[in-house]
Amino acid sequence: MTLRGRTIYGxxxxxxxxxxxxxPISFLGxxxxxxxxxxAGYEEKSIGGRVLILPFSRGSTVGPYxxxxxxxxGNAPLAILSVKADTLVLIGAVMAGIPLVTxxxxxVLGVSDGEEVVVDLDGGEVRLGGQDR
Known part of the structure; x- marks a missing residue:
């Protein structure tokens, strides 16, 4: 399945x-x-070297830091994909150099953890599962 979004950075x-x-997550908390x-509830998920998918973020102005x-x-996600990007995620992505598609x-929230995702930043497209569904 191919989803279309808007590349903000990358x-x-x-x-x-x-x-x-x-x-939603708070980058500070x-x-x-x-x-x-x-x-993630009572557990933690590693985001380093992964494609982080979220609806949007919430919280503090410290989030970009x-x-x-x-x-x-050395623990940044490869990219962040969001349904809606707030100002703090936009600033944080650009400041930190993390690719962002919103x-x-x-x-997109129906993707499973560990599923392969291909992000075409030039076209603002996200391909899920390595194939069309």
């Missing part, structure tokens, strides 16, 4: 395994920038 094509957050993990910390410690349909 160029080229990125492929990787998905980490999906079905509820839910993400550990040193360890590259995000809280946490995104920068992810890069500094304005994706809600169906």
């Amino acid at each position: 160029k080229g094509v990125i492929a990787g395994k998905a980490v999906v957050m079905r509820t 839910d993400v550990d920038g040193r360890r590259g993990t995000v809280k 946490i995104m920068y910390q992810l890069v500094k410690y 304005d994706l349909p809600d169906s």
